[in-house]
Amino acid sequence: MENIKFKALEVREVDGEFKREIIKKEINDLPQGELIVEVKYSSLNYKDALSASGNRGVTKKYPHTPGIDAAGVVVEDESGKYQKGDKVIVTGHDFGMNTAGGFEKYIRVPSQWAVRLPANLSLKESMIYGTAGFTAALSIYKLLAKDKSKEDILVTGASGGVGSFACAILAKLGYKVTAVTGKTGARYYFNNLGVKNIISRKKAADNSSKMLLEKKWDGVIDTVGGNILSTAIKSTKYGGIVTCCGNAASANLDLNVYPFILRGVSLIGIDSVKCSQALKQKLWKKIASEWKLEQIDEFSQEIRLEDLNKQIDKMLAGNAKGRFVVKL
Structure with missing residues (x-):
């Protein structure tokens, strides 16, 4: 040309x-x-x-x-x-x-x-979602792949791009979403996303060194890693799924095996970079239809x-x- x-x-x-x-x-x-x-x-x-x-x-x-x-x-x-x-x-x-x-x-x-x-879906709308929205969609797809009966979902780093889209799409689908954020004063923002329950980073991070914690979440979408992720895993109910796509808090994960062998929790890594073209096309169609905000x-x-x-x-x-x- x-x-x-x-x-x-x-x-x-x-x-x-x-x-x-x-x-x-x-x-x-x-x-x-x-x-x-x-x-x-x-x-x-x-x-x-x-x-x-x-x-x-x-x-x-x-x-x-x-x-x-x-x-x-x-x-x-x-x-x-x-x-x-x-x-x-x-x-x-x-x-x-x-x-x-x-x-x-x-x-x-x-x-x-x-x-x-x-x-x-317009070209502009696709870029409002972009990699952040697609990563949220991929996380939700993996979270719900085995069990769509989940109710209480925790989303960490909820005010970020991936977290915000995850909160909004899950709320649209009818799930009870709890958002973890450092911006706990932004209640109006989260209410607009359909999120009613907000907790601080401090409350989302357990420092007790307990092997397991009280069962709270049917599923988790984590975008930050570190202690918040390990706390979420230890607080996930039997058979729950936790997805992980970020390391803003830390790339380290201090954890024991009990959530996996006593509660059957699954930890699934999310990578949008090398995701197959077929799955990408499938998820973009979902973003443009039943998951569109x-x-x-x-x-x-x-x-x-x-x-x-x-x-x-x-x-x-x-x-x-x-x-x-x-x-x-």
């Missing part, structure tokens, strides 16, 4: 410091791949903020264009899977980490990294590529609230 010029956010290392700026790129600058997509929307995630600040645990080589989410229109697909004009979502794999991501007008990726935008626009604020620098700094400082959708 024509070697079009377009705008992109680029992060580069200058004298040991990482600088972010809007630059002009060309199609020929893009990495290898069969699929070229004109990006309409992306979204800002914490992983993007880390990549944009030079975190080599996320991105090894610079200069780099972050953005682990993108939604847009197919321009060209050498694999033949997609036709020009098809609407697609690109998340997961190495997108936005060590492969140029969604903070640019055009992307080129392997065709298997994309899924079709399902009916009843009526108040989805309330989750986000639309920003421009030029606004990203400021919002990245706010996110790294812990001052960002809600989802930021980037209109390209």
